[in-house]
Amino acid sequence: MGMTIAEKILAFHAGKEEVKPGEIINAKVDIALGNDITAPIAIKALREMGVEKVFDPDRVVLVPDHFTPNKDIKSAQQCKMLREFAREQGLTYYFEVGSVGIEHALLPEQGIVVPGDLVIGADSHTCTYGALGAFATGVGSTDLAAAMITGEIWLRVPESILFVYTGKRGRWVTGKDMILETIGRIGVDGARYMAMEFVGEAITDLPMEERLTMSNMAIEAGGKTGIIPPDKETLEFANARAKRPYEVFSSDEDAHYARVVEIDVSSLEPVVALPHLPENVKPVSELPEITIDQVVIGSCTNGRIRDLRQAAEILKGNRVHPNVRLIIIPATQKIYHQAMTEGLFDVFLSAGAAISTPTCGPCLGGHMGVLAEGERAVATTNRNFVGRMGHPKSEVYLASPYVAAASAVAGRIAHPEEVI
Secondary structure (H helix, E strand, O other), rough: EEEEEHHHHHHHHOOOOOOOOOOOOEEEEEEEEEEOOHHHHHHHHHOOOOOOOOOOOOEEEEEOOOOOOOOHHHHHHHHHHHHHHHHOOOOEEOOOOOEEEEEHHHHHHHHOOOOOOOEEOOOOHHHHHHHHHEEEEEEHHHHHHHHHHHHEEEEEEEEEEEEEOOOOOOOOOHHHHHHHHHHHHHOOOOOEEEEEEEOHHHHHHHOOHHHHHHHHHHHHHHOOOOOOOOOOHHHHHHHHHHOOOOOOOOOOEEOOOOOEEEEEEHHHHEEEHHHHHHOOHHHHHOOOOEEEOOEOOOHHHHHOOHHHHHHHHHHOOOOOOOOEEEEEEEEEHHHHHHHHHHHHHHHHHHHHEEEEEOOOOHHHHHOOOEEEEOOOEEEEEOOOOOOOOOOOOOOOEOOOOHHHHHHHOOOOOHHHHOOO
């Protein structure tokens, strides 16, 4: 019996010829990642164990992105801990304000993660890097501490679900719509502790930015990782950025899957995930009039340059509704600069949007757009749980940049064609 791409990567890093679902393995990690919320706990654990050095300063990556620029004294203390630890350890990849970005946009952009990697991060959306053909998954802070010390992690090999996307996407359908539709079909626990493997002609047709969006939200279906086998698009992206050599893996033709799910994207239209679960997915055309107070375009899910271009396509020549606050957050400094150079900032500012330095801020209800009681937001983020972006009695609607921008103009959840 052959192996899936996920199984092959885990076998390689465990030094084994093969692995099987359910097997417990000890594997060498390529990247161990922490941020300003999770890494301080790992650093404290490392200190308590009396460890003086991380296993490899090239492989431990720290990105203070959640509450930065620091929103208060407590967040400043957290970031100070990361800053001092990075300097003490001589970490190659520590990103300070001015060079920082949202971690899951920054690492692919910088070529720090490459195809075939085993990546663990103390953040649930570490699964984003599966779009590069890596096995990437979120872990707890103490697991991160162990990996920072030993360079290894223990894992249970997951079963895999194969998702086959056929057909050609419609004009306004994006990778965000495809993954929301997928979560809507299988539910938020439909892939619990499983590797979600995305294949098919509609995946091949997706640019890397939208593949990253799909892999990013695998965790919202309970997935251990969301992985896309490398193809020409992957290799072109990686070769232009990779900081080190890499190895490409692919699934065997006789690999075993726990389930195969087929989705014809030609019948899809823009969708929205209604409160309070990412599985509560409805086509925009079927929604009643839902007025909104805020729109956020950004995050590790949809803050890349392609996302900003999509938003600008809708906003050009339009004005944000007077009852709506539109906040746009480029995911990295490079994206920020590129958007400014391309004239996207002129479009956003003329439309009445506010533009932020890179931060996770509003996605987790941290800062730069926290919701008050009773307020509704459309966001290109990844979660809409109760209280996710602020008050427990606020509401979050997940959507693509196209739908988010159209909604900002209309003052209610709207299809892009309603405002262009």
